[in-house]
Every structure is written in structure tokens, then in C-alpha cells.
Amino acid sequence: MTGIVIKIGVDKIIKNLGKGAGLYTFLCILALLFFVVGKYGNNPSSAPEEPSVFTPIFLEYDQQYEERLPAFEDAKVHRVYKLAEGRYGFLVTEMGYESEILFFIEVGEDAIEHVDVLSNQETADYGGYVTETWFLDRLLLSTEEKLKVVRYRKKNENEVVAITGATQTSKAAVKAVNRCIDKRGDIKNDETI
Amino acid sequence: MTKQFRRILVLLMTCAMLMTGCQSADSQTAKTAETTSAPAAAEQTTEGVSLHYEGSLKFTGMAEPFEVAYDDIYAMPFVETSVHSVSSSGEEADNTVKGVLLETILAEHGMSQKDFSTIRLIAGDGYAIDVTADLLNNKDIVLAYEFDGAALEEKEMPLRAAIDDVRSMYYVSNLVEIAAISEGVEAMESVPARMVMLETAYASGIETEPFTYYESEDKSVLMSDLVDAYVSEGKGNPAFKANDGFEKSEDYDVVYNGYLKITGEDAPLFTGKDLPKGMNVKSVMTLGVGDTTFISVGSALAYGQMNGTVGDVEGIKLIDALTAAGIEGDLFKFSDNTGYEVEITKEELASGILRLSDDGTAAAKFDESMPKKYNVKHLLTIEAVAGEATMEAADVSETTDTANVSTEGTDGDAAVELPEWTVTFDGLSDGSFDLTSEKAARKLTLISLHTEHTKNDEKKPNDWEGYRVLEMLEFLHVEDFSALVITAGDGYEVELPKDQIDEDTILAVIKNGEPVKADNLVQLVQNTEFSTTWVKGVVKITVK
Numbered sequence: 120m121t122g123i124v125i126k127i128g129v130d131k132i133i134k135n136l137g138k139g140a141g142l143y144t145f146l147c148i149l150a151l152l153f154f155v156v157g158k159y160g161n162n163p164s165s166a167p168e169e170p171s172v173f174t175p176i177f178l179e180y181d182q183q184y185e186e187r188l189p190a191f192e193d194a195k196v197h198r199v200y201k202l203a204e205g206r207y208g209f210l211v212t213e214m215g216y217e218s219e220i221l222f223f224i225e226v227g228e229d230a231i232e233h234v235d236v237l238s239n240q241e242t243a244d245y246g247g248y249v250t251e252t253w254f255l256d257r258l259l260l261s262t263e264e265k266l267k268v269v270r271y272r273k274k275n276e277n278e279v280v281a282i283t284g285a286t287q288t289s290k291a292a293v294k295a296v297n298r299c300i301d302k303r304g305d306i307k308n309d310e311t312i
Numbered sequence: 313m314t315k316q317f318r319r320i321l322v323l324l325m326t327c328a329m330l331m332t333g334c335q336s337a338d339s340q341t342a343k344t345a346e347t348t349s350a351p352a353a354a355e356q357t358t359e360g361v362s363l364h365y366e367g368s369l370k371f372t373g374m375a376e377p378f379e380v381a382y383d384d385i386y387a388m389p390f391v392e393t394s395v396h397s398v399s400s401s402g403e404e405a406d407n408t409v410k411g412v413l414l415e416t417i418l419a420e421h422g423m424s425q426k427d428f429s430t431i432r433l434i435a436g437d438g439y440a441i442d443v444t445a446d447l448l449n450n451k452d453i454v455l456a457y458e459f460d461g462a463a464l465e466e467k468e469m470p471l472r473a474a475i476d477d478v479r480s481m482y483y484v485s486n487l488v489e490i491a492a493i494s495e496g497v498e499a500m501e502s503v504p505a506r507m508v509m510l511e512t513a514y515a516s517g518i519e520t521e522p523f524t525y526y527e528s529e530d531k532s533v534l535m536s537d538l539v540d541a542y543v544s545e546g547k548g549n550p551a552f553k554a555n556d557g558f559e560k561s562e563d564y565d566v567v568y569n570g571y572l573k574i575t576g577e578d579a580p581l582f583t584g585k586d587l588p589k590g591m592n593v594k595s596v597m598t599l600g601v602g603d604t605t606f607i608s609v610g611s612a613l614a615y616g617q618m619n620g621t622v623g624d625v626e627g628i629k630l631i632d633a634l635t636a637a638g639i640e641g642d643l644f645k646f647s648d649n650t651g652y653e654v655e656i657t658k659e660e661l662a663s664g665i666l667r668l669s670d671d672g673t674a675a676a677k678f679d680e681s682m683p684k685k686y687n688v689k690h691l692l693t694i695e696a697v698a699g700e701a702t703m704e705a706a707d708v709s710e711t712t713d714t715a716n717v718s719t720e721g722t723d724g725d726a727a728v729e730l731p732e733w734t735v736t737f738d739g740l741s742d743g744s745f746d747l748t749s750e751k752a753a754r755k756l757t758l759i760s761l762h763t764e765h766t767k768n769d770e771k772k773p774n775d776w777e778g779y780r781v782l783e784m785l786e787f788l789h790v791e792d793f794s795a796l797v798i799t800a801g802d803g804y805e806v807e808l809p810k811d812q813i814d815e816d817t818i819l820a821v822i823k824n825g826e827p828v829k830a831d832n833l834v835q836l837v838q839n840t841e842f843s844t845t846w847v848k849g850v851v852k853i854t855v856k
């Protein structure tokens with residue numbers, strides 16, 4: 120389609136240049152320029168954009184997990200892999216307090232099975248604890264309902280006690296998990312159709 | 313295709329290309345805006361170029377509150393100075409800051425920072441710190457917009473406080489408000505009259521709640537419960553002292569709505585549900601609220617500056633503890649958590665310490681020259697009282713090998729000096745418990761029992777004084793039992809089923825006005841016809 124448009128435009132320009140139809144020619148040239156610059160100016164390829172700092176990690180995981188489900192990926196859920204029957208892995212980014220955090224989250228039939236932090240630049244004494252097992256274990260809950268961050272004490276099953284002094288980072292982790300819960304639901308729905 | 317038609321077609325395609333190109337350009341611009349971090353409403357510059365930040369710094373609590381636009385602050389005469397700070401972990405930092413003195417801004421409104429006893433620096437996220445008179449009178453407070461030649465980071469904008477040679481907690485970023493707590497007049501505060509031992513308070517009816525602190529599952533109490541239970545009057549600005557020397561005052565409402573984490577790392581630790589972590593106070597040693605000072609004996613011991621010993625028992629000197637709590641007086645009433653009270657003079661305090669008992673509660677311990685009744689277990693409060701001592705200390709002229717416990721006769725007779733004894737209660741839900749004569753004298757009621765038992769066909773009347781076994785069981789929180797095994801020192805045992813234990817079953821210590829015999833000390837006595845169950849020399853009672 121693009122080639123056809125350019126060809127027609129160029130043909131017209133040449134033809135009208137020869138005939139001396141100035142304004143008409145000018146408009147065609149302008150339109151052609153707009154089209155080309157607007158479409159391709161900042162994006163030389165048509166591939167979807169990804170945070171470049173995480174691309175090596177994505178590629179590494181692509182090599183590790185063969186079955187990828189791009190139909191379920193989006194701007195935050197960068198990779199969806201089928202790990203086994205009823206078990207899926209997600210590479211998810213979420214904004215913490217200081218930085219974008221990259222998680223790898225494994226979701227089983229009805230529970231969060233595993234959470235890893237692959238990249239973060241949170242402050243050491245605050246959100247930096249997001250990589251600690253004692254915090255990540257708190258996210259290993261049922262996928263029956265979305266998780267919620269609380270402080271100091273949990274009263275319900277779907278609650279996650281925040282890292283002391285790092286509520287925002289904790290919320291980022293919970294958001295990432297909740298995205299995976301949604302995606303898992305989408306996959307289940309797709310399987311039943 | 314006619315010429316006209318071709319021209320129309322080309323025009324339509326031209327419009328389509330224009331729209332497509334513009335849409336792509338818009339989406340690129342939007343994506344660029346999302347992925348790059350634009351400075352927030354401020355043009356970060358260095359010297360020579362003007363700063364800009366939307367909004368104004370609020371000054372509240374004054375007689376006439378006012379606001380100053382940040383841009384106006386940036387345009388004011390500035391200072392550039394070196395400052396030194398220390399973090400809570402001991403890390404030191406030296407910076408060169410550039411900004412406007414608080415004094416400069418206040419002067420424009422006819423005020424000085426020395427007019428205030430306390431000002432509160434408040435950040436946009438709610439973090440706040442009180443700057444008290446000792447700093448206000450002696451230090452410059454710089455509202456800085458540059459640190460070490462560089463503009464503040466976005467999160468620190470528009471201003472960051474800087475004071476030389478103080479803790480870094482005063483370096484409040486994202487400064488949005490400066491609140492005067494009082495204006496030229498000393499805030500009305502209650503003089504502390506009471507010291508509450510936190511460790512005993514926790515064990516005395518204050519509800520504890522689970523509290524997750526990093527990876528640890530600890531316990532906490534609500535500050536409101538402590539304040540409501542023990543503070544009689546006054547609010548003021550609660551004052552914290554931690555055992556590393558850290559001191560700060562805090563807003564009353566912040567304290568009242570906060571928590572005290574009482575177990576685990578950094579305990580006692582003050583925090584609040586939505587309080588920034590920087591406002592937490594770790595290892596609280598004392599907390600003054602109104603007319604009450606709460607003290608953590610454990611934290612004070614860790615402080616190490618008030619330690620003392622009585623014999624081989626370590627604790628904190630009573631005199632020093634009361635001084636730290638700001639409690640003055642000539643006479644003090646010591647109260648435990650059962651209502652027991654004893655008055656002790658200021659002079660006598662010098663012989664005593666505060667210590668932690670095995671059960672974690674606080675206790676007073678005095679040296680042997682002092683009456684034993686001063687050694688209050690489960691010590692809850694020490695209160696300054698007016699007047700002279702109403703209870704005279706018992707006369708102790710010599711130290712004897714076996715310390716005596718005085719027991720007043722129930723009919724008002726002169727006290728009978730009794731030898732010390734211990735009966736071990738076994739089979740309790742939490743193990744065993746040694747009930748001593750001293751404990752019994754303080755915690756239990758000495759009752760009289762008249763018996764007339766039959767021996768060798770003769771009626772033998774006796775008047776006993778002792779402690780009800782059922783009251784002992786109640787004191788030990790024995791809710792139910794099926795039988796008691798009474799064991800004597802020589803191994804002799806009697807098992808009494810529950811239905812044989814009644815209000816007249818006592819451990820007697822006095823018989824006909826005299827202590828029970830030296831080799832007996834404690835005798836189980838019942839108001840029964842025969843004395844077959846009257847075990848002499850009881851040393852143990854096993855609860856079944």
C-alpha cells in the first residue's frame with residue numbers, strides 16, 4: 120500500500136512538474152514528505168517497542184522457553200510463555216519508587232507459583248528489599264482474587280504486607296502479579312473457546 | 313478515468329497521506345513523552361539562569377499565616393555554605409548548599425526563627441520533623457535549592473532544608489510547609505508526675521496485635537491504648553528519647569494514632585500506619601506524653617548510661633531513670649499491676665534499681681538494707697506524691713542469714729516475723745512456679761482459720777493464719793483442675809481431689825500466733841474433723 124501511494128505521488132509530481140502546476144505539485148510533495156516522515160521518522164522498523172535495557176533478558180528467556188504466546192503480550196506484559204500444562208510464565212515490568220522493575224512470574228492453575236525480580240534500581244534500605252525471599256513469598260497466593268497491599272498486618276488471604284517503608288515498591292510487585300492474574304484469566308478463557 | 317476524477321482521487325490520497333503522517337507523528341511524540349522523564353514544572357539550571365517551580369511554600373501556625381512563591385524564594389538573596397550531617401546509621405556527609413535562609417523569609421514578615429519554641433518542617437509526602445528551640449536559637453536553617461553545585465533532583469524539589477551539624481533527618485526534601493508550633497510563648501505542658509514501665513504495661517491488659525516488620529512477625533500495641541490508660545492530663549508535644557541518644561518531639565496526634573512495636577528488632581519502635589519510615593523512632597527508651605513518661609527498662613539497659621547493680625543483679629539506677637523521665641519529688645509511690653503500693657523516699661531510691669524479671673516485666677530491686685516490700689515485682693508505675701511517707705520502713709538493724717518477711721496479724725496484732733519459705737507449684741500450663749513467702753505476702757490475703765480437729769479422741773482447737781489454696785490457684789491462673797498432690801519436704805504425699813479443696817483449705821504459716829515450726833514452715837490445713845490430710849512442711853503442690 121505504501122509503495123503504491125509513493126509511486127502515485129511521485130508520478131503525479133513528475134507529471135505536474137512538467138506541466139508547471141505549482142501549487143498542486145507543492146501539496147503533493149508536502150503530503151509525501153509528511154507521510155514518510157510521520158510514518159518512519161523515529162522508528163526505522165515496524166517491530167513493537169520494548170524497553171531496550173531489558174531486551175537481552177527477554178532474548179535469554181525466549182531461548183529458554185520455546186512456547187511463547189505473543190497474543191497475550193502488551194506494553195507491560197512483555198512475554199508470555201507456556202511452561203507446562205496449566206502453568207505460564209510472564210515477564211512483566213512495573214514502575215517502582217525509583218525505577219522500572221522487571222519481574223518473572225509463574226502462574227499455575229490457581230495460584231502464583233513463583234516470583235523473581237530480574238532487574239530493579241530501588242533504594243537499598245527501602246524498596247531494595249523487593250528481591251528478598253521473605254517478601255516475594257508473600258506474593259505466592261491464590262489467583263482467585265486480585266492481591267492487595269496492606270501495611271504491618273494482613274487480615275485477608277489476598278493481602279500482601281508491604282515492605283516496611285517501601286509501600287510503593289510493594290505495590291509495584293502486587294500490580295505486576297495482578298496483571299499476570301488477568302492474563303492467566305484471558306488464557307483460560309481462550310482455551311475454553 | 314476522466315482528468316477531473318483523477319485529480320480528485322489524487323487530492324483524496326494526498327489528504328489520506330497527510331492524516332496518516334500526522335497520526336504517526338503524534339503517537340511518536342506521545343511515546344517519547346512517556347518514556348523520558350521530563351522535569352516536573354521546573355527548569356533545572358545552575359547559576360546565572362533563573363529557577364522556576366510552580367506553587368508556594370506555606371507558613372502556618374503563626375499569628376498571620378502566609379505563603380511565599382517558590383519562584384520568589386529563588387529570587388531572594390541567597391547564601392552558599394558548608395553543612396555537615398549524620399544519618400541514623402552513623403554515616404557522615406559534608407555538602408555545600410545554596411539557598412535562602414529561613415530567617416531571611418521570616419524577617420520579611422517581621423518575624424525571627426528565635427521567636428518560636430518549635431517549628432515543623434513538612435514534606436509533600438507527609439514526612440515532618442520538629443526543629444526545637446535549641447536549634448532555632450543557634451543554627452542557620454537554609455532552604456536550599458542546590459546541593460554541591462547541582463540543582464535538586466526532581467523528588468527533592470523545590471526546596472530541601474539544610475542545617476549544619478545535625479542528623480540528616482532534618483534535611484527535609486520536597487519542602488511544602490513550615491509550621492510554627494508556638495509563637496514566642498512556652499507551650500503549656502504538663503510536668504511529668506508518673507513513670508510507667510512499658511514492659512509491665514504490655515502485660516497488664518493492653519491488647520497486642522500482630523505487626524510485620526520486614527521479614528519478622530512481631531507484636532505491637534496501639535499508642536492510643538497506652539495513652540488512654542496511663543496519661544491523666546496534658547498533651548503538648550510528646551518527646552522521644554532513644555537508646556542511641558536520639559531525641560525528637562512529635563505531634564500529639566501523630567503519636568496518639570501510632571503504634572509501638574514491642575517485640576523484635578529495634579523494639580520498642582514507634583511508627584504509624586501511614587507514617588513515612590523516616591519518622592519512625594527505633595529503640596525508644598523514654599516517651600513523655602502529658603504528665604506521664606513511659607520508659608522501656610530493656611531499652612534503658614541497652615543505653616548503658618544509667619546502669620547499676622544490686623548484689624549481682626543488673627538494672628538501671630532508679631534515681632537516674634526518674635531523672636531521665638523528668639520526674640521530681642521527695643516521695644514516690646511504687647505500684648504493681650495488682651494494686652499493691654509502697655511509698656519510698658527519694659533518699660531510699662539511691663539503693664535501688666529497675667530490672668527486668670524472667671517474665672519480661674519490670675521490677676524494683678533494693679539492696680538488703682532496705683525493706684523487702686520495696687522489691688516490687690510487676691512494677692507498673694512510679695509516681696511522685698506529695699507529703700511525707702505514710703508507711704514507715706521496717707526497722708532492719710542487722711542482716712540475718714535468713715531474711716524475714718513481716719506479716720501483719722489479721723486482728724491487728726503486731727507483725728509476726730516469719731521465716732522465708734518457698735512452695736513450688738507444678739503442672740501449670742506454662743510450667744512451674746515458685747511461690748515464695750514474700751510473693752504471698754504481697755499478692756495474697758492472709759486469712760484466719762479456726763479448727764477443732766479430733767486427735768486421740770480429744771478435740772484440739774487451733775487458730776491458724778495462712779493463704780487460701782484456691783486463691784493461690786487463681787493467682788496462678790489455674791482455671792480448672794481435678795486434684796492436687798501435696799508433697800512434703802520428706803517426700804510424704806497426699807492427693808486431694810478437687811471436691812476436697814474448699815475456701816478453708818489453706819497453707820498455714822502461723823499457728824496460734826506463732827510461726828509454724830522451723831522444720832515445718834508451711835502446713836496444709838483444712839477445716840476437717842481429722843488432720844489426716846494436714847501435710848506438714850509442704851514444699852510442692854502438683855496441679856492435676
